[in-house]
Amino acid sequence: MPPGTLAVVNATMAWLQSSLHIHVPFAWLETCVEWVQEEGGGGHLTQQQINQQVLDQWLLADLRDLGHPVLPGDLSGAQKTELTGTFCVQMDSLLDISQPAYGQLQKLRGKDCTNEEVNSVTQATQRPWEARPTRMLLLQVTDGVQNLEAMEYQPISALNTSLRPGVKLQLQGQMVCRLGVLLLGPQNVKVLGGEVEDLVDRNNQGRVLCGALGLPAEVQPPGGAEE
Amino acid sequence: GGPQRPEDDMIRRTPIQRVLCVAEKNDAAKCIAEIMSDGRARRREGMSKFNKIYEYDYHLFGQNVAVSMTSVSGHLLGLEFKAPFQKWHSCNPVMLFDAVVEKYCPENMVQLKKEARSAQALVIWTDCDREGENIGFEVIDVCKAVKPSLQVFRARFSEITPNSIRRACEALTAPDANVSDAVDVRQELDLRIGASFTRFQTMRLQKIFPASLANQLISYGSCQFPTLGFVVERFKAIQAFIPETFYKIKVLHEMEQEEKVEFSWKRNRLYNHTACLVLYQMCMEDPMATVTSVTSKPKSKWRPLPLDTVEMEKLSSRKLKINAKETMKIAEKLYTQGFISYPRTETNIFPKDLALGPLVEHQTHSPSWGAFAQRVLEQPGGPNPRQGKKTDQAHPPIHPTKYGANLQGNEGRVYEFIVRHFLACVSQDAVGQETVVDVDIAHERFSASGLMIIARNYLDVYPYDRWSTKVIPVYQQGSQFQPTAIEMVDGQTSPPQLLTESDLIALMEKHGIGTDATHADHIETIKSRMYVGLTADQRFLPGELGMGLVEGYNSMGYEMSKPNLRSELEADLKLVSEGRKDKTSVLRNHIHKYKHVFQESVRCAKKLDEALAPYLGAALEFTEAQQEALEV
Numbered sequence A: 001m002p003p004g005t006l007a008v009v010n011a012t013m014a015w016l017q018s019s020l021h022i023h024v025p026f027a028w029l030e031t032c033v034e035w036v037q038e039e040g041g042g043g044h045l046t047q048q049q050i051n052q053q054v055l056d057q058w059l060l061a062d063l064r065d066l067g068h069p070v071l072p073g074d075l076s077g078a079q080k081t082e083l084t085g086t087f088c089v090q091m092d093s094l095l096d097i098s099q100p101a102y103g104q105l106q107k108l109r110g111k112d113c114t115n116e117e118v119n120s121v122t123q124a125t126q127r128p129w130e131a132r133p134t135r136m137l138l139l140q141v142t143d144g145v146q147n148l149e150a151m152e153y154q155p156i157s158a159l160n161t162s163l164r165p166g167v168k169l170q171l172q173g174q175m176v177c178r179l180g181v182l183l184l185g186p187q188n189v190k191v192l193g194g195e196v197e198d199l200v201d202r203n204n205q206g207r208v209l210c211g212a213l214g215l216p217a218e219v220q221p222p223g224g225a226e227e
Numbered sequence B: 001g002g003p004q005r006p007e008d009d010m011i012r013r014t015p016i017q018r019v020l021c022v023a024e025k026n027d028a029a030k031c032i033a034e035i036m037s038d039g040r041a042r043r044r045e046g047m048s049k050f051n052k053i054y055e056y057d058y059h060l061f062g063q064n065v066a067v068s069m070t071s072v073s074g075h076l077l078g079l080e081f082k083a084p085f086q087k088w089h090s091c092n093p094v095m096l097f098d099a100v101v102e103k104y105c106p107e108n109m110v111q112l113k114k115e116a117r118s119a120q121a122l123v124i125w126t127d128c129d130r131e132g133e134n135i136g137f138e139v140i141d142v143c144k145a146v147k148p149s150l151q152v153f154r155a156r157f158s159e160i161t162p163n164s165i166r167r168a169c170e171a172l173t174a175p176d177a178n179v180s181d182a183v184d185v186r187q188e189l190d191l192r193i194g195a196s197f198t199r200f201q202t203m204r205l206q207k208i209f210p211a212s213l214a215n216q217l218i219s220y221g222s223c224q225f226p227t228l229g230f231v232v233e234r235f236k237a238i239q240a241f242i243p244e245t246f247y248k249i250k251v252l253h254e255m256e257q258e259e260k261v262e263f264s265w266k267r268n269r270l271y272n273h274t275a276c277l278v279l280y281q282m283c284m285e286d287p288m289a290t291v292t293s294v295t296s297k298p299k300s301k302w303r304p305l306p307l308d309t310v311e312m313e314k315l316s317s318r319k320l321k322i323n324a325k326e327t328m329k330i331a332e333k334l335y336t337q338g339f340i341s342y343p344r345t346e347t348n349i350f351p352k353d354l355a356l357g358p359l360v361e362h363q364t365h366s367p368s369w370g371a372f373a374q375r376v377l378e379q380p381g382g383p384n385p386r387q388g389k390k391t392d393q394a395h396p397p398i399h400p401t402k403y404g405a406n407l408q409g410n411e412g413r414v415y416e417f418i419v420r421h422f423l424a425c426v427s428q429d430a431v432g433q434e435t436v437v438d439v440d441i442a443h444e445r446f447s448a449s450g451l452m453i454i455a456r457n458y459l460d461v462y463p464y465d466r467w468s469t470k471v472i473p474v475y476q477q478g479s480q481f482q483p484t485a486i487e488m489v490d491g492q493t494s495p496p497q498l499l500t501e502s503d504l505i506a507l508m509e510k511h512g513i514g515t516d517a518t519h520a521d522h523i524e525t526i527k528s529r530m531y532v533g534l535t536a537d538q539r540f541l542p543g544e545l546g547m548g549l550v551e552g553y554n555s556m557g558y559e560m561s562k563p564n565l566r567s568e569l570e571a572d573l574k575l576v577s578e579g580r581k582d583k584t585s586v587l588r589n590h591i592h593k594y595k596h597v598f599q600e601s602v603r604c605a606k607k608l609d610e611a612l613a614p615y616l617g618a619a620l621e622f623t624e625a626q627q628e629a630l631e632v
């Protein structure tokens, strides 16, 4: 390693930790910085440019490849525990569990049939009181080592089903974890962005919904057309 | 009026002594004659033993005239291909899109012609709808052929009551050629499309599946197929459905001496066991319920809208279990006997100039609903109809026109329904007070509601609707209680149900398949062709042939069993009837569209065989040369 590189790596490490609470293994960061510099034609990049490009690489990385745990150990084993702090994790997939997956899949495939809603009762009367279900997303998250589920305990407007699989989230504040499920509210989640190329296809909404229904994964048309 | 044209003067000067009146059915002729003649009409034999002639004097065109009132039995003329194309194997069915068609008269109408010769004026009294207008023109054509000088008028009426008939006589108009044209277009398209597809698929499939279909006519109609399509679509939706387990939290609270109150979860259901269990455990650890709000607000149950045809068919099917076809038959009979207004209407707004008071007044004689009718008359402001949004500008909503005391059986039931619906519509909404109690347990929210009925109003005359009181004890906002039980329960989603007749009519209306006048007939057709059957609880189940045909046409990519093609046609027919589109171009355009689809269907005919094979057994294989022969 050229003498200057160590200083640059340390500076990037400090920047990632202080500004975004992102923790990465030294070896990965070192390789990443070297690659960024090579790509940049050697020596002409400012520290700030390097920081940004490393961050972009981290957002696109599969945290499993980094293997650097940040969550407290064995959360899924605990009946009930509380954690406080800021943790940057990767969301592998998500699913709305307030609605049947079948209906969601039909809608996604454009096969939802409005004819099913037509019925003979057209003389509407005042609607009776009824519960209007609020969305509840269930997220599969990982810090690269520990996998757990997180549920949208209170509505979180930053989340939606079109987030890319592998997107990085910053979890912060006080959070309860029960039966291996993290309970999240709007104050706990910040979307950092990114994706994981391998997961984008494997965990797209269609496949996640098929999985929930126990259906074989959909065959993707050649060329990988998107849902 | 405006400036008089010379022809008008001529008409005024031509002396009219004898007037021929023609109604659509004998029943109508008889009732109209009875009203016009004050019961003094003389009856003699007419064109058939079902169509009598009623004779009487009447004051018309400002003078006393001799009237002969007679009737036809629906359409006089049939539409058929010219002779060389009539036989099934006479031509390649594709030619039927361009072959010459002609109207022919199955009977020679000797009596009608004779009556026409001796009259100076003809008044058309057929039903005031599209078919009626077209039948009117058929009568005009037959009569004018033997007496070109005949003056022609149209009586317009919505009910066979003295007032309505008198008004029609005072305001005779000209028949409406646009409306009749729309029927001509529809008839010609139905003939060409029906004959071409029916011949094609029957001849082909009989040869391919001789064991199952050798002697079967496999009819096609541009309305019946989309109707069948809805039945198949629902059946397939049920087959494809995947049930899912859901979980929810239920809170029970039993106070001393009070009924058990069940609070339901604001989250309703979760489709994940662990997620629900997490929230359930939180509730169980801290189960004290806090009442966060108690709201009480008035709630109405709306009285029904004025009755139109589709709504009558649907309600009769659901509430009286009388199918649409039968309901329409009964309603037409009630109409021709003067008990109800014209039953084919799209209108659900009572016109301002229709006096409702006298109509309600008639019903005060009934021992069953007379007292309610009296209440309506005495309510502040008198009869007060709830109004809908649709009007066909031709007929008012279906309503009783006189009190019928001695109607029996289904006739009595349909009449009673129409009366009760009418009285309900002009009375008042039911009024209640709804109380909603919201509670919080470990930050999960639950709700229970109660209903107190304050005034039943229309419900007193309308047993077809139910609204029940639900008692809920008094809760104080901010108070706390320990629930009797908090349970996590599960359940399964269920598929939609097979269509009822009433659902099917709703779908046909939504997609513009047929008109209010024809829905019931199309449904009857797919039943009689055995394309669909009925389950024990009167829901539609597609038969094997019906399934296979729909799948076959769907697999060709042309949506023959989908409603789009037909609903475009139906919309164009409406424009023709309003004089906003030209008959010839509409005809040309739709012949062209369907011919194209036909040619494609023939090209992909193998797909039909493939779709049917799973239901009817293996398809016979033909060589390429034989294939070509199949297509002729």
Ligand SMILES: [Mg+2]
Residues within 6 Å of the ligand: B024, B127, B129, B131, B132
């Ligand atoms: Mg008619």
